[in-house]
Amino acid sequence: MPELRHDPIQRRWVIIATERGRRPSDFVKLEPDQSGGFCPFDEGNESKTPPEVYAIRRPGTKPDQPGWDVRVVPNKFPALMIEGDENREGVGIFDKMNGIGAHEVVIESPNHDISLSDQSLEHFEKIVRTYQLRLLDLKKDLRFKYVLIFKNQGITAGASLSHPHTQIIATPVTPRVVSMELESARKHYELKERCLFCDIIRQEMENGERVICEVDGMVAIAPFASRFPFEVFIAPTKHSHDFCELDKNGITALSKCMKEVLTRLKLALNDPPYNFMLHTCPNVEARSRRANYWTTLEHDFHWHFEIIPRLVRTAGFEWGTGFYINPTPPEDAAKYLREIDINAGG
Amino acid sequence: MPELRHDPIQRRWVIIATERGRRPSDFVKLEPDQSGGFCPFDEGNESKTPPEVYAIRRPGTKPDQPGWDVRVVPNKFPALMIEGDENREGVGIFDKMNGIGAHEVVIESPNHDISLSDQSLEHFEKIVRTYQLRLLDLKKDLRFKYVLIFKNQGITAGASLSHPHTQIIATPVTPRVVSMELESARKHYELKERCLFCDIIRQEMENGERVICEVDGMVAIAPFASRFPFEVFIAPTKHSHDFCELDKNGITALSKCMKEVLTRLKLALNDPPYNFMLHTCPNVEARSRRANYWTTLEHDFHWHFEIIPRLVRTAGFEWGTGFYINPTPPEDAAKYLREIDINAGG
Numbered sequence A, B: 001m002p003e004l005r006h007d008p009i010q011r012r013w014v015i016i017a018t019e020r021g022r023r024p025s026d027f028v029k030l031e032p033d034q035s036g037g038f039c040p041f042d043e044g045n046e047s048k049t050p051p052e053v054y055a056i057r058r059p060g061t062k063p064d065q066p067g068w069d070v071r072v073v074p075n076k077f078p079a080l081m082i083e084g085d086e087n088r089e090g091v092g093i094f095d096k097m098n099g100i101g102a103h104e105v106v107i108e109s110p111n112h113d114i115s116l117s118d119q120s121l122e123h124f125e126k127i128v129r130t131y132q133l134r135l136l137d138l139k140k141d142l143r144f145k146y147v148l149i150f151k152n153q154g155i156t157a158g159a160s161l162s163h164p165h166t167q168i169i170a171t172p173v174t175p176r177v178v179s180m181e182l183e184s185a186r187k188h189y190e191l192k193e194r195c196l197f198c199d200i201i202r203q204e205m206e207n208g209e210r211v212i213c214e215v216d217g218m219v220a221i222a223p224f225a226s227r228f229p230f231e232v233f234i235a236p237t238k239h240s241h242d243f244c245e246l247d248k249n250g251i252t253a254l255s256k257c258m259k260e261v262l263t264r265l266k267l268a269l270n271d272p273p274y275n276f277m278l279h280t281c282p283n284v285e286a287r288s289r290r291a292n293y294w295t296t297l298e299h300d301f302h303w304h305f306e307i308i309p310r311l312v313r314t315a316g317f318e319w320g321t322g323f324y325i326n327p328t329p330p331e332d333a334a335k336y337l338r339e340i341d342i343n344a345g346g
Helices: A121-139 A176-192 A196-207 A248-269 A316-321 A330-339 B121-138 B176-192 B196-207 B248-269 B316-321 B330-339
Strands: A003-007 A012-016 A054-057 A068-074 A089-091 A094-098 A102-107 A146-153 A165-171 A211-215 A218-221 A232-236 A274-279 A304-309 A324-326 B003-007 B012-016 B054-057 B068-074 B089-091 B094-098 B102-107 B146-153 B165-171 B211-215 B218-221 B232-236 B274-279 B304-309 B324-326
Touching: A054 A121, A068 A121, A102 A121, A121 A146, A121 A165, A121 A248, A146 B316, A165 B316, A176 A196, A176 A274, A176 B316, A196 A211, A196 A218, A211 A248, A211 A330, A218 A248, A232 A248, A248 A304, A248 A330, A274 B316, A304 B316, A316 A324, A316 B146, A316 B165, A316 B176, A316 B274, A316 B304, B054 B121, B068 B121, B102 B121, B121 B146, B121 B165, B121 B248, B176 B196, B176 B274, B196 B211, B196 B218, B211 B248, B211 B330, B218 B248, B232 B248, B248 B304, B248 B330, B316 B324
Parallel strands: A012 B324, A324 B012
Antiparallel strands: A003 A012, A003 A094, A054 A068, A068 A102, A089 A094, A102 A165, A146 A165, A146 A274, A211 A218, A218 A232, A232 A304, A274 A304, B003 B012, B003 B094, B054 B068, B068 B102, B089 B094, B102 B165, B146 B165, B146 B274, B211 B218, B218 B232, B232 B304, B274 B304
């Protein structure tokens, strides 16, 4: 069973994957093995993954057989284990708990070589709808306080398999990054009775110089204090704290907007490695044993995607301080991305 | 002039290096150019760096001439600029200020090919003493609230020149990571009237399973909640909040301890890329315009070095949550490092 351990100095949780137990010799080669041969995510290899938990299938096809458009399976090497209880425990000055949680893979397409930006709009919508359905389902497990949806595209961004996929990790604690965002938004609301994110989005849309594109109520912005070159923030212009509230039209709008942004990044930066992460409100129904847990959230969050192209390395300065050196002003990044002719290329 | 910009959601500062203005085409190749040819840090090339601000020199030699053991120069491409005032300013909902600060390079040796772990103890002490003297000098500039000393070893760890060097960045704000540590330690002291770090060190030394080595009052530990495989924490066993307090014997002890740890890492992990960062108390003499600035610190900090071998990639999960998946339990890492025979290898 993996362990969750808490650092009392930085007040952050770490997953110690005790069952992997990697020895020094396992780290000699940093590059993951991107073997050109067998892929467990290809259509026809369904038996090589754990049984699917969800799939969008063509009529008449059976689970764990060919015939799917999008397929979700548990991760074969999960960072957290689905069975068990928290078992929170003190270890002298430290705290630990069982590494319970869920770790799933959304196989975005049977097509091994298609990038997310090149999916048809219709297929992109199926992927986004799948994210939403898995989130809704995982939130029913009241042990899970947060569900993170994220994508690692390219080796530099941490991908170990090249078949297009997204990952989902449900955690028994609210992650520090999310707590920080909730706290900032709550403080702002207490002071102004307005959503912090709504205020930022309104200011950015009025100013315009950091806006990359706006599509049917979804806006893509290069954040004022971007940590990384060509970082992108995508959110609904209308207030919504919960990604699961997004309706059919909203899914279409988000798919159009993300597809456009990913296409612009691909053309501007020569198909860069990237990560994206969905930030949405925590699981408010989850049991809580902690005083600072959030129970009312409507005004305290505004869901959004963060996209981070992995173009520069983080080094000692970033790790030592938590602040970042970004060589590309976001105004320049937004201008480059706006001016890309997306009909000329890919 | 670079800008410091504040993110109101994550409450973190970012340096926007406006004068670099990197275009998309600058990012096509990620690897820095490690040209095997000319090196500006080699002895004899002193004129190729900005004039030195400090050097340990052999008797009779002149500044910016050969004859030095350790040499400190301003960074030719500084992230922050030494001239100017803060000019704090609101931009609607955002905050910005001038990117003032210092950015220096400690050239650890005239020898282009020697790694830090292979320096003689005597030379290692000169490097540590240089860190201390630069810290003391930079703290005299009351615009600087914090001085970070850090090393990027190897391309994967962010080094762009292979000649052995350490970097120093003085910043006009206290970095978030340091503020968090100060706050944790202060809260612990308020509750217990004991230093948080002293409590952790005492518990770890009694338990022993995560201790890597102890040398004359300096201890190296694999932290209980290590974020990364083979992460190391080095601190004095006796309470001290300020690295500048370290006396001559302390410098010898720290040099011995760091040299031993770096040698163990080198032998165990085949000369891995790594970062290290010194965490020490902020500049208490600095002018402050912020209410939450720290003025009394004796019990609120305990200086330490963090060493992070760069063996695994951070991906979407880490960026999206601020917590980490570590495949190597720190107990295993400490055991491997303890059991390395440091007299057998390098």
